Amino acid sequence: MRDNAYASLVGTAVGDALGDGLYLRDNAINRRLPTAPWRWTDDTEMACSVLHVLRGHGHVDPDALATSFVAHYDVDRGYGTGIDVMMRDVQRGGDLRALATRTFGGTGSWGNGAAMRVAPLGAWFAGDPARAAAEAAVAAAVTHTHPEGIAGAVAIAVAAAAPAEHMFAEVLRHTAPGEVRSGIEKAAALRATPEEAARELGTGGRVSAPDTVPLALWVIARHPDDYEEAVWEVAALAEDVDTLCAIVGGVIAARVGQEGIPALWRQSVEPLPGWV
Template sequence: MSRTVPPPVLDSLRGLALGDAFGDRWFHPPVDEASAEVASRLVRPGPWHWTDDTAMALVLVCHLRAHGEVRSAALAREFAAEYTAVPHRKYGPSMHQVLRAVHAGEDHVAVTGALFGGQGSHGNGAAMRVAPLGAWFADDLAVVAEQAERSARATHAHPEAVAGAQAVALAAALAVRSRGELAVPRAEFLHEVASLLPATDVRSGLRIAARLPAGTSVRHAAVVLGSGHLVSAQDTVPFALWSAAGHLDDLVEALWGTVAGWGDMDTTCAIAAGVVAARSGTDAVPPAWSAAQEPLPDL
């Protein structure tokens, strides 16, 4: 049975895709040039193509529309089918390995668990795609955490990757639940997300993020928390959620603030924008940005 996609889920997905495409455009200019352009709010020229972050988020939303819940084995096969159809979306090295093996018929649990000497991947791929899931199940935070774990385990076996996905999904759910109310302070928002997580480096990173003083610069936050240079959940999620939590009512400013942390910019921007848009929607996005962005398929 095909379900209607709730409006906050579509908002989160659209925000995620915008952040992904916006952030991806900043990888190539020299840092000095790019820093000046970000400071001056000069957007990069289009077209802004989205990457694997959005491709996998689309698969996840379509999966929820079809099943109403996450079925990890089926989701893994659907990720693999999308990858096989369009493999040029900048998937990470381990995902090439996982998705090719799953597409060839191997068991996703065995494949993901065998990575990195049997530890599994703690990459940020499970976190980058999951914000719309948090918006989908926002009525029940325990369900959000459970479903986010299932979605992560389709491709990532490591507890940090699972915690990263749970953190982003819970942040998106809290953003949806706060629609129509005043945004909570950054520290309070981050503490609440952390309180719902298992004991992991991701949780510790969020607690550190919550303790950063008001007025902390983006660059300082990125140095303290990490902004995805290691492409791990624990090196990506705390910064992305710190950025989102400081701009819950301003999607555009959230993107400028997030990209100024450099690092894995398509993913940090996708995470932050997926969370913020779950609360704010995307109506305030400049028309020129929407025109530059690669369109999403009609859901």
């Protein structure tokens, strides 16, 4: 297993669990850590499957990824309604990948779920943004077949794969036209306070890729090698706090390694599952 991909997974889990514990905006603004242990959510559980499949295959095998998502699904991890419904249908004999194509009247989901789990994939293909983009699109389509849902995953994977100084250029190079890309273009050019950026770019309140990914990338660009500051900043701005913290934490940890994550934070999070 590649060290930077595992570090990204740890960074995802720490951000996810901390963000989930900061259920009051005031806690994030005043930087009050929740009481340990911190419990991670579906963001981390699904990211574990992504890395598990990469470790076993060297690439994203969509059938293996769907199988892992189903095998490790835990209703108590706070999955979104769409995934919960699909998993119940799978238990009745449905196929996850086929069900994903029929969600939202056949348009597929453009939620932020494919983006929240993909930073370790980008880290796995570090230095090869084009490969990261291609593999992220395959990984996203297992559950999110709408072009915007896929674009969100591609953008985050490329951000984790690309050098920090070229992040926006590479992300825009590989992200298809649409709302996600338009938001990223705005983020790349935006000179604003964090509060202004949140109003301009979105805070995850719609739980969509266009409403989540641009702000995540804007914060990452401001703090490319400062895990703690980036996670605190996005936590104070976000509505979907755990997901935005997971994305930001996963991308930055891919660059700075586990040692770049505060030791107390790493110690406060429940362990990752043994199967990963």
